[in-house]
Amino acid sequence: MKVLIVFTHPNSNSFNHALLENVSSGLKQAGHEIKIKNLYEEGFNPVLDSDDLSKLHNGHTPERIAKEQKELLWAEGLVFIYPLWWFTPPAMLKGWFDVSFSNGVAFEYSDAGAKGLLKHKKALVLITAGASKDYFDKNDSLEISYRPLTDGTLGFCGVENVKHEIYYDVVNCTDEERAEILKQAHAYGVNF
Ligand SMILES: Cc1cc2nc3c(=O)[nH]c(=O)nc-3n(C[C@H](O)[C@H](O)[C@H](O)COP(=O)(O)O)c2cc1C
Numbered sequence: 001m002k003v004l005i006v007f008t009h010p011n012s013n014s015f016n017h018a019l020l021e022n023v024s025s026g027l028k029q030a031g032h033e034i035k036i037k038n039l040y041e042e043g044f045n046p047v048l049d050s051d052d053l054s055k056l057h058n059g060h061t062p063e064r065i066a067k068e069q070k071e072l073l074w075a076e077g078l079v080f081i082y083p084l085w086w087f088t089p090p091a092m093l094k095g096w097f098d099v100s101f102s103n104g105v106a107f108e109y110s111d112a113g114a115k116g117l118l119k120h121k122k123a124l125v126l127i128t129a130g131a132s133k134d135y136f137d138k139n140d141s142l143e144i145s146y147r148p149l150t151d152g153t154l155g156f157c158g159v160e161n162v163k164h165e166i167y168y169d170v171v172n173c174t175d176e177e178r179a180e181i182l183k184q185a186h187a188y189g190v191n192f
Contacts, residue, residue: 001121003032003192004075008082008093010040015170015178019081019126022182026189027079037071039092046095056102068100077192078123078159080149084130084166087145097153106157116158123154124188125164133168142166163188 005024009016020036027034039046045064055062061069072078082089101107107116127146129136136142150162165188167181 001032001076001192002074003027003034003077003079004037004071005034005079005081006037006039006093006096008039008080008090008096012041014083016081016083016128018178018182019128019167019185022185023079023081023124023126023189026186027192028189030190030192032077032189032192035071035074039096044092044096046092046099048095048098052099061102065099065102068096069102069105072100072118073105076119076121078120078154079192080123080125082126083128084145087141089127089149097149101153101157114156116156118154118158120159122161122163122192123150123159124192125150125154125162126185126188127164127166128170129166129168130171131168132172136166136168 005020005027007016007020009020011017024034024036052062052065056065080089080093082093085091088094103109104117106118107114109115125146129145136145145166146164150164154162165184170178170181173181
């Protein structure tokens with residue numbers, strides 16, 4: 001499968017980056033063709049501004065948006081790796097969806113209502129969190145951390161097979177626990 005990995009973390013020595021390396025090697029091991037989209041490294045501009053919106057509205061796709069959509073539509077599978085920031089993806093990734101998932105490309109409206117247009121066979125969403133599982137359970141906040149992306153964006157746009165995993169407490173966990181998470185991430189790649 002052609003797999004686009006959208007990676008969102010500013011540091012190349014982060015735990016998230018180690019996740020990226022492990023998922024990528026797993027995917028390659030399984031024979032998938034991968035492209036890594038490192039949003040910070042690319043200097044991606046996450047702001048969908050008034051000029052972009054008016055061009056889109058008039059049926060003209062700005063070049064920078066067309067470039068993102070070409071990469072999105074190249075892929076048959078999608079992987080997202082990011083840290084949870086204020087119970088949401090970093091603004092950089094949120095902006096990538098704003099910019100790339102345009103009306104007419106990712107979804108459309110008809111008399112029958114909204115319809116997803118994306119044909120990706122599957123998506124994998126790996127999220128790291130600083131808080132513990134106990135904290136999430138107590139605050140009833142687990143679903144709000146992933147559903148806006150897994151259901152509200154990917155599901156809405158037609159990607160039905162979406163797996164997600166949240167790795168809790170990654171700031172305080174032991175080296176052994178980190179190694180176990182990385183092993184699991186590699187396996188997610190192999191079994192994608
Ligand atoms: C701006 C910011 C907001 C954060 N918000 C949350 C949060 O809402 N919930 C949470 O569990 N952790 C939160 N964290 C902690 C990060 O999720 C954690 O540092 C990250 O997952 C660790 O991975 P890394 O070492 O690769 O950065 C936040 C961190 C930052 C910098």
